[in-house]
Amino acid sequence: MSLFLINTGMTLSILFFYTGYWFRIRNNRLHRIFNSGGILFNLGTAVYLLGLKYLGEGIEQAGLIATVDKLYIDIHRAVAAITLILMLLMGWSGLTRKKEFHRKLHFIFLPLYTLVYLSGLFLFRSN
16 A cells, blocks of 8 residues: 555655646646646655655565565665755745746756656555
8 A cells, every 4th residue: 555655655755746747838837737736646655755764664564566676676766866956946936936947857856756666566566
């Protein structure tokens, strides 16, 4: 059940991010709403995942089993941490209307976030 909740939260966040990206020129209000939703789903899911790892009995005991070596999991987590920082910078630059910085970041953030999302689907399974 834990993996289902994590995958659902991350899937909703990526759908919101790409929907918001689609609205970037068409309707800035919807762009902000969808991307804010993407940030909220991502942060909510990340807090849930960290709660499982550090406040609960642990990732493995919650039913998340890694399908690859620990090195690949560590790489995934490092890239996910970088992507988290980029996501927060995207949100900040969008809210403060730093348009040039915001536009440049999305060329890095969206592909990297998609890579982290897809790798997370394949790196873990439920027991």
